[in-house]
Amino acid sequence: MTPQDVQRKTQHVPRLAIESGTMNPRLQDVLDEANKVIVYEGTASEPITYKGELHVGVDLGTAYTVLAVLDESMMPIAGAYRFAQVVRDGVVFDYMGAISVVKALKRQVEQRLGRTIESAAAAYPPGVPLAEVRATGNVLQGAGIECSRLVDEATAASTILQIDNGVVVDVGGGTTKLAVVNGGKVVYTADEPTGGTHFTLVIAGAMHIPFMEAEAMKTNPAEQATLFPAIKAVMEKVATIVSRHVENYHPRRIYLCGGSARFPGMERVIEEVTGIETIIPGEPLFVTPIGIAMNNFAGELAPLR
Ligand SMILES: Nc1ncnc2c1ncn2[C@@H]1O[C@H](COP(=O)(O)OP(=O)(O)OP(=O)(O)O)[C@@H](O)[C@H]1O
Numbered sequence: 001m002t003p004q005d006v007q008r009k010t011q012h013v014p015r016l017a018i019e020s021g022t023m024n025p026r027l028q029d030v031l032d033e034a035n036k037v038i039v040y041e042g043t044a045s046e047p048i049t050y051k052g053e054l055h056v057g058v059d060l061g062t063a064y065t066v067l068a069v070l071d072e073s074m075m076p077i078a079g080a081y082r083f084a085q086v087v088r089d090g091v092v093f094d095y096m097g098a099i100s101v102v103k104a105l106k107r108q109v110e111q112r113l114g115r116t117i118e119s120a121a122a123a124y125p126p127g128v129p130l131a132e133v134r135a136t137g138n139v140l141q142g143a144g145i146e147c148s149r150l151v152d153e154a155t156a157a158s159t160i161l162q163i164d165n166g167v168v169v170d171v172g173g174g175t176t177k178l179a180v181v182n183g184g185k186v187v188y189t190a191d192e193p194t195g196g197t198h199f200t201l202v203i204a205g206a207m208h209i210p211f212m213e214a215e216a217m218k219t220n221p222a223e224q225a226t227l228f229p230a231i232k233a234v235m236e237k238v239a240t241i242v243s244r245h246v247e248n249y250h251p252r253r254i255y256l257c258g259g260s261a262r263f264p265g266m267e268r269v270i271e272e273v274t275g276i277e278t279i280i281p282g283e284p285l286f287v288t289p290i291g292i293a294m295n296n297f298a299g300e301l302a303p304l305r
């Protein structure tokens with residue numbers, strides 16, 4: 001199963017009426033464009049035209065490694081992603097494998113851009129030891145990309161949302177990351193090792209099937225209603241984690257992102273358990289990768305060598 005298969009099988013995330021002033025008014029356009037350029041234009045051959053400074057981000061995820069490129073107006077113009085198990089619980093465990101995935105994504109995107117990617121921002125789960133943060137930067141260096149900036153993943157997600165008050169919750173493959181925002185600033189971050197991989201493991205156990213088969217079932221819209229009762233308890237665990245971390249902050253709203261937020265009904269469970277209004281502010285898969293790219297201010301890229 002390729003990520004493209006996952007993407008094609010998944011439901012469309014409904015567009016929300018966004019109250020201007022409380023969230024980035026361009027958010028849905030940016031996420032729609034990210035979806036288009038990262039997923040569907042991977043095989044397009046016409047050159048990409050852009051001007052000015054580019055911003056590149058690399059997200060080394062437990063399930064997906066993503067490389068995203070934004071133009072000077074922070075609109076996605078190119079990107080690539082790959083299902084790769086080189087990170088476990090948010091921490092790089094297959095160092096050489098991670099380098100080769102990033103190299104492959106870099107090459108793919110460079111062909112589209114006609115330019116060399118020289119620098120990028122990268123991210124780590126909040127709360128991991130400094131050695132792990134450095135390892136993330138070293139993966140980029142190993143792939144021939146200067147790591148311009150390292151930012152925690154939850155803060156990166158909040159960069160794109162531009163909210164004034166709330167909690168950004170990124171439920172990825174391996175971990176749940178959160179950033180509490182107050183007065184437009186991140187005031188608290190945390191991460192816990194529960195994510196979409198755990199949903200898949202529960203399905204694999206319940207159905208007595210291999211992990212990858214369970215992963216394919218989980219991401220198939222035709223199967224999701226049937227699977228919901230089996231994984232509701234893991235969703236409730238994610239919600240309990242969020243409740244525990246935000247109890248002293250009283251956020252107005254939960255902004256749910258990360259690939260696991262694509263499972264229908266996830267936001268309802270989080271809202272019921274936490275008692276906090278919960279929304280998915282657009283296609284959730286690329287919120288964090290785009291937010292990471294927004295943290296790269298490295299300037300013009302050099303011509304393709
Ligand atoms: N349509 C879908 N329905 C349910 N789950 C999905 C869907 N699409 C993707 N996922 C799940 O999303 C998870 C991957 O999300 P994401 O790319 O945000 O994680 P990651 O960044 O790789 O992991 P982490 O941030 O934890 O290191 C996987 O567990 C995948 O199964």
Ligand SMILES: [Mg+2]
Pocket residue numbers: 059060061062153170172173258288
């Ligand atoms: Mg992630």
